[in-house]
Amino acid sequence: MTHQIRTQHAPGTTQHAPSTTGRTPRTTTPSATRALARRRALTLPASAGVLVLALTACSASSATTRDDGTTVLRYQGAVASVGYPELAEDLGYFEDVELEWVGDVTGGPASIQAAVTGETDYxxxxxGAIAKLASTGAGVTSVITYYGADDLTASHFYALEGSGVTGARDLIGKKVGVNTLGxxxxxVLRDWLAxxxxxxDEIDEVELVVIPPVNAEQVLREGQVDAVSLGGVLQDTALERGxxxxxxxxADLYGEFGYGSIIFRDDFxxxxxxxxxDFVQGTARAIRWAQTSPPEEVRERYVSILEERDRGETTDLxxxxxxxxxxxxxxxxxxxxxxxxxxxxxxDGQIEPGSLDVPDLYTNEYNPYANGTYAPDAGPDGEEVTS
Incomplete structure (x- = not known):
């Protein structure tokens, strides 16, 4: 059972990360169609198949190319947040790609839907949401991990102290706030409950309530829900208030783990x-820059990016x-x-067993840390990383 609490939106956050100019040479020139053509046709309800065909039929398959040969990639961002592609552009890691911001998005399912319909290019x-989308017949491929969990950054589910909610069984018949469904x-919540x-049947009795992440703490403290998911800066500030x-x-369930990917349509x-x-190599180098740079340097770069793009966003987070x-x-x-x-x-019965071939859902062909361009322990320009 699900429903939605409508609250006033405020700036949200997503934790992402910023080279010197220059293009990373590729050791190979892979053919995208070779891997992508392996995707199997799925057995779908007629309505689902018609929907996917309609969406892909009206989507643009080619990006805009400027007179100088630069390819423009349209994307949706997040308020008061710097994504790794944005960081890559600021660091000068793209040679042939330019980003065009077309607005902000609050959830992953909406982001990948926009890419499938051609509103954006990635x-x-x-x-899990990407796999669910692929199961409908949408031709999409993950090209790089953009967020996960480690010992410093991970989301948790919280209840109020003294509420009597301290474990999984206490949530039966209760309301839990999540940022979006699917x-x-x-x-993760359903996996933990299992x-x-x-x-x-008991898991189905846990009622999910859609709440904008920035309002989750407030809704919990007001007693409108019994537990919420908090991550990033929203988690940190909530814990400060106690x-x-x-x-x-x-991380209790999976340890250090990559949770989400950037996708492109296969035809694109x-x-x-x-x-x-070019997009993947630049974004990969931006991630590596953030992984190997002092945190204060990354934070300074983020503040600079947010201020220079002049969208009226706070840098306090x-x-x-x-x-x-x-x-x-x-x-x-x-x-x-x-x-x-x-x-x-x-x-969970959401997709037919065997309907998806996992190797067809992603590729590391363009990532310099996977295709032999850079060693796994190299920095953003291939230099040796020293501790």
């Missing part, structure tokens, strides 16, 4: 492969940035970051 979301918070021994009990964290990759390759949260150098995708959620969706 999107990003939780890997994404990471819902999936790990704690709740039956499918009075919360942690129920569990995503096939027609704009050089642009996608940047001080809470601790780490990229990405466990692999440069955001290289690991297969279990995808397969875990495919298996979960199959077990």
């Amino acid at each position: 999107g990003n979301a939780f890997n 994404a990471q918070s819902e999936t 790990h704690e021994g709740l039956s499918r 009075g919360l009990t942690a129920l569990f964290g995503e 990759i096939a027609r704009n492969e050089d642009a996608v390759a 940047v001080k809470y940035w601790k780490s990229t949260s990405i466990p692999t150098p440069g955001g290289v995708i690991q297969e279990d970051e995808i397969s875990r959620w495919v298996e979960w969706l199959e077990d």
